[in-house]
Amino acid sequence: MSTLKEDALKYHAEPRPGKIATHITKPTATQRDLALAYSPGVAEPVREIHKDPEAAYRYTGKGNLVAVISDGSAVLGLGNVGALAGKPVMEGKGLLFKRFADIDVFDIEVATQDVEEFITVVKNIAGTFGGINLEDISAPRCFEIEKRLQAMLDIPVFHDDQHGTAVIIAAGLMNALELQGKTLAEVNIVCVGAGAAGIASMNLLAALGANKQKLLMVDSKGVLHTGRTDLNTFKRDYAVDTDKHTLADACQGADVFIGLSGPDIMSIEMLNSMAANPIVFALSNPDPEINPNVALALRSDLIMATGRSDHPNQINNVLGFPFLFRGALDVRARCINIDMLKAAVYTLAALAREPVPQDVLDAYGLASLTFGKDYIIPKPFDLRLRERVPIAVAQAAIDSGVARLPL
Incomplete structure (x- = not known):
């Protein structure tokens, strides 16, 4: 019988290394397709974005793209393993974003633990993205990094570990x-x-x-x-x-x-x-x-x-960050503020009090599950999360004045 270590290493290595990849979203079957995708057709959206930076949301994938960025200084319970060693975790975060909220991710490992250098890197690449997810950055540096980037940028900057x-x-x-x-x-x-x-x-x-x-x-x-x-x-x-x-x-x-x-x-x-x-x-x-x-x-x-999946009531971040970002991106929010966090809290809490659908029971091999001491928080594979939490977060963004689009 294989060990967890053997299974985990095989999972990450085969049949191709890593857990995430990019895919093409437009036709590429003809010469005309390629002329539109690249030269000369690509010059047209370039001109539009040059005139109006907001046009990037219309003509590129920016609006559904999140950067998962780390310096590797506080990776899981492993500590300061460095940026490159943290890459499997950042890819894993990208997998969860895509699986649960259909959000695209580039994982970016920054090989510096100098606060100023890190902030400069993130600030200078932020235009590529609709949101920034800071990950596995040690305290108290993480507080300063997040606060300063939030002040600099007009897209959500969110440290999920916080x-x-x-x-x-x-x-x-x-x-x-x-x-x-x-x-x-x-x-x-x-x-x-x-x-x-x-x-x-x-x-x-x-x-x-x-x-x-x-x-x-x-x-x-x-x-x-x-x-x-x-x-x-x-x-x-x-x-x-x-x-x-x-x-x-x-x-x-x-x-x-x-x-x-x-x-x-x-x-x-x-x-x-x-x-x-x-x-x-x-x-x-x-x-x-x-x-x-x-x-x-x-x-x-x-x-x-x-925090374990083999005991009831797992406190699992996957219940939160994909749907927080989904709601924020859907209304092009400038940030994820306290009102949006509260909306997520109230929606998650309310969902656990409702009857549990059969597909959730089937996913976990359970005959029944009801609100009580062994069920105080929804299960990650509950499809209602995708329906409820982003809408609540998006509405809170609108109500608090940080949204740029209607719901």
């Missing part, structure tokens, strides 16, 4: 809170991991109504509290005045634990110290912060989610 993760966490958490009889405004939340995903997720939860004074963020040195002098600008925004300084302290009486850190950092004692009807999102991959089988055996009142 906001894609945040959207799926928020949607799952809203449903988990409803099932546990709690509200976002009242719960005590512990977030372990104060990097890109952690800070963005807490930003979104705060925008949705979480009380930042009830939110404890924990990094490798403990709780972010006002007595610490080693916090960067982004972490300082979540420093609270508290005498809880360790992860064990933070877990006492907590309603929600969100893990975006590393394996096995949540002990049995920490779990048992949480409030009644707790929620644990242990999202470290492949090994979560606490083993879900152990956690569920200890606490029958627990709702549990992980």
Whole structure:
């Protein structure tokens, strides 16, 4: 029996290397076709775009093309492997964009981890694309890179490790809170991991109504509290005045634990110290912060989610980024803003409460699936995602004034 490693390497190498390719969208059967596709016919759209840059959306593939761009500094759980080694992940992102939202992708691996150089590269190639998906860039550099590029460019610039993760966490958490009889405004939340995903997720939860004074963020040195002098600008925004300084302290009486850190950092004692009807999102991959089988055996009142596909309630970014970009591209949005993120959250959460279609059950080999402790977030192969989420995102873009086209 072959191993996962053997299967994965074979999958990427055969029958042709890589996971994505380009294809031709126009006829090329005759000499006339070629004269239109290239010289002399191609000069006509060139002239139109030279007169009006917006014409690029009409005459080229720009409007449905996203760049997946990385410097390879924070690739999955593998760390700083460099730009080229991150290419299989970027190709994989392109595969997901195409498979779930029919968005074309060029993956671009930039061989520099200098912030200024990276920003310059992206700024200078951005005109090719309808949107920019930043990927696997380490914190805190990723915050500056995204913010500055957003200010420079008039197309969506989106760091999925931040906001894609945040959207799926928020949607799952809203449903988990409803099932546990709690509200976002009242719960005590512990977030372990104060990097890109952690800070963005807490930003979104705060925008949705979480009380930042009830939110404890924990990094490798403990709780972010006002007595610490080693916090960067982004972490300082979540420093609270508290005498809880360790992860064990933070877990006492907590309603929600969100893990975006590393394996096995949540002990049995920490779990048992949480409030009644707790929620644990242990999202470290492949090994979560606490083993879900152990956690569920200890606490029958627990709702549990992980980043793994072999357990219920997988918090999977593929539920978000393809449809966020699909909605943004469809109305030619200038950005993906907080209103668009919220629209995605509400739509994902609502979809999980509806009856599950038979084709979804068949795709996962299930006899039934209903909203409850083992189903708080839609499944990736649910075709309703493509129907619902982009429309909600596009409408939010229109309502918030960043769309250039009607829905």
